[in-house]
Amino acid sequence: MTVEIWGDVRAALRTTIGKNSYQSWIEPLEFVGIKDEVATFAVPTTFIGNYVQQNFGEQIIYLLGRSGAAARRLHFAPAGQSQPAVQATARPTREAEPEAAENQAGAGLDPRFTFDRFVVGKPNELAHAAARRVAEGGPVTFNPLFLYGGVGLGKTHLMHAIAHELRARDPELNVLYLSAEQFMYRFITALRERRMIDFKQMFRSVDVLMVDDVQFIAGKDSTQEEFFHTFNALVDGQKQIIISADRAPGEIKDLEDRIRSRLQCGLVVDLHPTDYELRLGILQTKVELYRGQYPGLTLAPGVLEFLAHRISTNVRVLEGALTRLFAFASLVGREITLELTQDCLSDILRASDRKITVEEIQRKVSDHYNIRLSDMIGPKRLRAYARPRQVAMFLCKQLTNRSLPEIGRRFGGRDHTTVMHGVRKIEELRAKDSQIADDLELLRRALEG
Numbered sequence: 001m002t003v004e005i006w007g008d009v010r011a012a013l014r015t016t017i018g019k020n021s022y023q024s025w026i027e028p029l030e031f032v033g034i035k036d037e038v039a040t041f042a043v044p045t046t047f048i049g050n051y052v053q054q055n056f057g058e059q060i061i062y063l064l065g066r067s068g069a070a071a072r073r074l075h076f077a078p079a080g081q082s083q084p085a086v087q088a089t090a091r092p093t094r095e096a097e098p099e100a101a102e103n104q105a106g107a108g109l110d111p112r113f114t115f116d117r118f119v120v121g122k123p124n125e126l127a128h129a130a131a132r133r134v135a136e137g138g139p140v141t142f143n144p145l146f147l148y149g150g151v152g153l154g155k156t157h158l159m160h161a162i163a164h165e166l167r168a169r170d171p172e173l174n175v176l177y178l179s180a181e182q183f184m185y186r187f188i189t190a191l192r193e194r195r196m197i198d199f200k201q202m203f204r205s206v207d208v209l210m211v212d213d214v215q216f217i218a219g220k221d222s223t224q225e226e227f228f229h230t231f232n233a234l235v236d237g238q239k240q241i242i243i244s245a246d247r248a249p250g251e252i253k254d255l256e257d258r259i260r261s262r263l264q265c266g267l268v269v270d271l272h273p274t275d276y277e278l279r280l281g282i283l284q285t286k287v288e289l290y291r292g293q294y295p296g297l298t299l300a301p302g303v304l305e306f307l308a309h310r311i312s313t314n315v316r317v318l319e320g321a322l323t324r325l326f327a328f329a330s331l332v333g334r335e336i337t338l339e340l341t342q343d344c345l346s347d348i349l350r351a352s353d354r355k356i357t358v359e360e361i362q363r364k365v366s367d368h369y370n371i372r373l374s375d376m377i378g379p380k381r382l383r384a385y386a387r388p389r390q391v392a393m394f395l396c397k398q399l400t401n402r403s404l405p406e407i408g409r410r411f412g413g414r415d416h417t418t419v420m421h422g423v424r425k426i427e428e429l430r431a432k433d434s435q436i437a438d439d440l441e442l443l444r445r446a447l448e449g
Ligand code: ADP
Pocket: 113, 117, 118, 119, 120, 124, 149, 150, 151, 152, 153, 154, 155, 156, 157, 158, 282, 315, 316, 319
């Protein structure tokens, strides 16, 4: 079935990238299949794979998705080794090789996850500062560095950035990054193949160990046990350890107490959910990167602000939305307007709808200005009621999907022109009255948080 999908994707690519590019780059690809959202292609040379990845990667992912074959990543394997890299380590005869390679060349690290590309804002500034500090190398000051936070907030990005930086400073340094799942996998393989001594030696010989998503080993007793020993040996040897998890050490269930307290010994920092400013900053940075890739594409004012408001805190979702938007706009050859955005991303927008209701906004705003809800909705025109009412209308327009007539109806059956007037009034005031601007900010945070 997926082979047919690839046929569709190829046909679409042929028209968008032109016959010459198509023949040079797309024709040589042999589609192998999709597994765990990774689409694998056999390529005659690594160069072709890299080129396709860089120049057509996002379009291919977009087109696959449109044809019903969701892929998150593309993998290009030079002919004859079409298995994804992680699985390659499973082949016993090859086992020693990939490990050695991984320690040197930065394999397993995403080259895009650097400090340069990490946008810093209030929610992640502490985690970022701690990561920077560790990336300077030198004597170990806190061990481990424990980073935690929800999905898609940048934990893996920061860990890779540390690894890139450490390796750039000292190419001799033995930095090992792996997920807790890979740690378990290697441990089990070592047990089965009776190579525990190699395993222990390998892990104890690293200078810096990074284990991502450590919550994964909770409840897996023998893996935890081994992790604990590895951990202690490295700490005793003054080696830096960096751990991430989706929650604080104290909140990981089924984690042995002694491991938990060990994890809490160093510096524990969390990445908070992104806020509007950080999301906007990330989007702006990404757009700069896309400009090179999609020259000629223009973006209407307000689109990024709209996305920053409407998409959830998960940066991965935010990035995916932008990628799709650019790929789509370049395919149809149109400016990226608010309308195109809403069409193209309707599923994402629906899914990440925070479902803030008009009622909630009315309640919060009337509390904030200390007036009764009935006065906000009722007919009184006193300034003391009218202004909060307009603030609430403005927030409804900004934070919900409701149309102006719908909003009007919920404000005591007012006309949509009244709502529009209110929204405009607040927009105006926001620009010149810092009290209103502060109120809006406070309310928005309270509603979104
Ligand atoms: P986590 O490991 O916390 O689930 P990731 O580190 O994988 O999240 O981040 C998800 C995606 O979002 C990655 O593509 C990453 O580059 C991007 N990202 C997250 N935070 C930021 C940030 N502050 N600046 C730029 N990109 C970010």
